Amino acid sequence: MQFTETDLNNLSLLARIDISPSEKEKMLHDMQSILGYISEINSIEGTEKRGTETIFNIVREDVIAHETGSNTEALLAEAPETENGYVKVEQVMK
Amino acid sequence: MLDFRKYMKTIKQLHEDLKNGSLTVEALVDESKKTIGDKDKDIHALLGMYSEDLINSQIEKAKGMFADGTATVLTGIPVVIKDNILVKGELATAASKILENYHATYDATVIKRLKEAGAILIARANMDEFAMGGSTENSAYGTTKNPHNINRVPGGSSGGSAAVIAYGGVPVSLGTDTGGSIRQPASFCGVVGLKTTYGDNSRYGVMAMGSSLDQVGPFGKTVEDVEEVYKIITGNDPLDATSLPLEKRKHDGIFNKKIGVPISFINREGVDSEVLKNFNESLEKLKKVGYEVKDISINQLEKTLSVYYIIMFAEVSSNLARYDGIRYGLSHPGETSIRSYFESRTAGFGPEVRRRILLGTYVLSSGYYDAYYNKANIARELLKKEFEKVFEEVDIIATPTAPTTAFAIGEKSQDPMSMYLADIFTVPVNIVGVPAISIPSGKDTSDLPFGIQFIASHGREDRLFTVGKDFEKLY
Numbered sequence A: 001m002q003f004t005e006t007d008l009n010n011l012s013l014l015a016r017i018d019i020s021p022s023e024k025e026k027m028l029h030d031m032q033s034i035l036g037y038i039s040e041i042n043s044i045e046g047t048e049k050r051g052t053e054t055i056f057n058i059v060r061e062d063v064i065a066h067e068t069g070s071n072t073e074a075l076l077a078e079a080p081e082t083e084n085g086y087v088k089v090e091q092v093m094k
Numbered sequence B: 001m002l003d004f005r006k007y008m009k010t011i012k013q014l015h016e017d018l019k020n021g022s023l024t025v026e027a028l029v030d031e032s033k034k035t036i037g038d039k040d041k042d043i044h045a046l047l048g049m050y051s052e053d054l055i056n057s058q059i060e061k062a063k064g065m066f067a068d069g070t071a072t073v074l075t076g077i078p079v080v081i082k083d084n085i086l087v088k089g090e091l092a093t094a095a096s097k098i099l100e101n102y103h104a105t106y107d108a109t110v111i112k113r114l115k116e117a118g119a120i121l122i123a124r125a126n127m128d129e130f131a132m133g134g135s136t137e138n139s140a141y142g143t144t145k146n147p148h149n150i151n152r153v154p155g156g157s158s159g160g161s162a163a164v165i166a167y168g169g170v171p172v173s174l175g176t177d178t179g180g181s182i183r184q185p186a187s188f189c190g191v192v193g194l195k196t197t198y199g200d201n202s203r204y205g206v207m208a209m210g211s212s213l214d215q216v217g218p219f220g221k222t223v224e225d226v227e228e229v230y231k232i233i234t235g236n237d238p239l240d241a242t243s244l245p246l247e248k249r250k251h252d253g254i255f256n257k258k259i260g261v262p263i264s265f266i267n268r269e270g271v272d273s274e275v276l277k278n279f280n281e282s283l284e285k286l287k288k289v290g291y292e293v294k295d296i297s298i299n300q301l302e303k304t305l306s307v308y309y310i311i312m313f314a315e316v317s318s319n320l321a322r323y324d325g326i327r328y329g330l331s332h333p334g335e336t337s338i339r340s341y342f343e344s345r346t347a348g349f350g351p352e353v354r355r356r357i358l359l360g361t362y363v364l365s366s367g368y369y370d371a372y373y374n375k376a377n378i379a380r381e382l383l384k385k386e387f388e389k390v391f392e393e394v395d396i397i398a399t400p401t402a403p404t405t406a407f408a409i410g411e412k413s414q415d416p417m418s419m420y421l422a423d424i425f426t427v428p429v430n431i432v433g434v435p436a437i438s439i440p441s442g443k444d445t446s447d448l449p450f451g452i453q454f455i456a457s458h459g460r461e462d463r464l465f466t467v468g469k470d471f472e473k474l475y
Helices: A005-015 A021-043 A074-079 B004-008 B009-019 B025-043 B052-067 B109-116 B159-166 B183-189 B223-233 B271-289 B299-322 B337-348 B351-364 B370-395 B414-421 B427-430 B461-474
Strands: B046-050 B078-084 B120-125 B171-176 B191-196 B215-220 B258-261 B292-295 B398-400 B436-443 B449-455
Touching: A005 A021, A005 B004, A005 B351, A021 B299, A021 B351, A021 B414, A074 B449, B009 B025, B009 B171, B009 B223, B025 B046, B025 B052, B025 B120, B025 B171, B025 B215, B025 B449, B046 B159, B046 B449, B078 B159, B078 B449, B109 B120, B109 B223, B120 B159, B159 B171, B159 B183, B159 B215, B171 B223, B171 B414, B183 B191, B183 B436, B183 B449, B191 B223, B215 B223, B223 B436, B223 B461, B258 B271, B258 B370, B271 B292, B271 B398, B271 B449, B271 B461, B299 B370, B299 B414, B299 B427, B351 B370, B370 B427, B398 B461, B436 B461
Parallel strands: B078 B120, B078 B171, B258 B292, B258 B398
Antiparallel strands: B046 B120, B171 B215, B191 B215, B191 B436, B398 B449, B436 B449
16 A cells, blocks of 8 residues: 555645645655554454444434523634624635 | 641542531642642643632532532542533633633533532643643643653643642542543553543533543542542433433443453563563452452454554544634634635644544545445454453453553654554553553552553443452552
8 A cells, every 4th residue: 555645635635734845754654654554454354333232312302402592602702703793704705 | 737648548538527627628729729839830730720710619619518418529629620621611722722712612511510519620631632642742732741750751641630640739630531541641640540431421522532432531549539530420411422321331240350361462562571560460469369360362452453543533533623713713814715724724733633634534535434444343343242252251351551651751752653552452442432440550660650451341330440449459
C-alpha cells in the first residue's frame, strides 16, 4: 500500500484541514507509519456482525422537551457572530 | 491550620468529620484551594478554577444538606473535573484552542448527579487535546508534570485528573477513558482509576471522541473512594441512548476468585522487565490471599491496537466535524464560507487531532472502508466473543496497566506510533466494552509507581471493587 502526497492533499480537502508545506513531510511520514501498522487488519477473515443482544431501540414520546426559546440566549452567546437572534455566516452563493 | 493530608484519607472519613462538625465544608474547600495554590504552579494539573459563584452555591447547598440530614458521602467533597465534561456556564475547552473561550450551555448528566449529591466542583483538569494522547503533551495549554518526578509525564489523556489526586489537591476527580485515558494516568501517578462498563453512566454532555468507546470514570486514592463516586454517577439516562437500561445490567453469579492472565500476550517486546517482575510479584501475593491464577489465551488480542485505532480514528473524524467555527468556538473568517471552515479548523486543532481526523477520513473513505473499518468491526466482534468465553472460566483478567512506568516528557511526543504502542494493555477493554480498574502496585527503582489492571465482565464493577480492596491491603 502506498500513501502518497496526493492522498494527503485529498484527505485535507475532505476533512477541511489545511496542511502547511512545512509540516507536510512529517505528516506524510507519520501517516505512512501508522497506516503501515494498522494494515495488518486487512488479513482478518470473517463475516461477524454486531450482536443483536447489545443493539436495541430506545424510544420516547414525541413531546416538547423544553419551552421554545429557553436556551436561545445562552446558545447565541457562544456564536462568533449573530444578528437579530440568528447565527450569522458568510454568504454561501454570490 | 488543618493538615490537609489528614483529611485526604478517604471521603468516608471526611464525611464523618463533616457530619460531626469537627470539619466544616468551607475549611475543607479552603484547604483544597490552598494545596492547589501551592502545588499546581509546578505540576499544572489544572486549567483553571471554577467560578466563585459555582463554588459558593455548592458550599451553601452542601451546608444545607448537612443541616437537614440529606447529606450524601460526597456532600461537601471538593472534586476536579476533566475539561471535556460540561459544567453549565463554565469554560470547557477540552484543552483545545478551538474551544478557548467556550462556555458550556448545560450540565453533563454526570455533573448534574455530582451537584445533586452536594459535591463541590472546584477546578478543570488539564488533558490531551480532545482526549487524544497518553501524556497530556498534546494539551494546547502546556504539559502536566508527574507529581512523583516533574521530568516525567503524568500519563493521559486524563493526566490532570490523576496528578491532582497524586499531589493531594482533592480526594476524587473525574476523567474519561476511550482507550486507557483513565487507567494509564492512574498507573503513572500512583492512584486508583476506574473505567466503567460501556453504557454504565451517561455520556450526555461529555465531548465525544470515540462514541462507541468513551466512558466517564472516577480517580481516587483508594478503591473505596472510587467506588463511592461510581455509585453516584452510575445509572441510566434517557438523554444518552447508549446508557444501559437498568434491566439490562447483570448482577448475578458467584465470585470464585479466579484470575485469568494472558501470559504470552504480556510477555512481549516493549514491556519493561521491571513491570513484568512487579506484575508477577503481585500475582504471587494474590495467590497467598486465596486467588487462583491461570493462564488464558485470547488470539485476537494481537490485533487489538489496530482494531482500536481504526475504529477510534473513524469516530474522531465524524465527531470532530462539528467544530466548524460557526456556532461556537474559535472562528477565523475566510474569503469564502468554505474557506472559513479550513481557517478555523486549521488554527484551532493541534497536530495530533489533525492527524487523527485525517486518518479517520482515510479509513472511512470509499475504497478503503471495507479494508479497514469493516475489517476492524469484524475483529471487534471476534474479540468480544473470545472475552465472553474467557469470562465463563475466570472472574477477572489481570494485566499490567501499562508496559512501562511514566516515561520522560518529550520521549515519545515526536513519534505517534511509539505513543500508540503504550496503550497495548488498556485498549482491549474499550473495544469489548467491559469495566477495568488500575490500582497502584508499588514503585520501580526510579521511584515511579507501577499499576495493575483488573478487568471484569460487563456490569461487574462490583468484582473490581472486591479484588481491588483485597489487593490494596497487599501494598
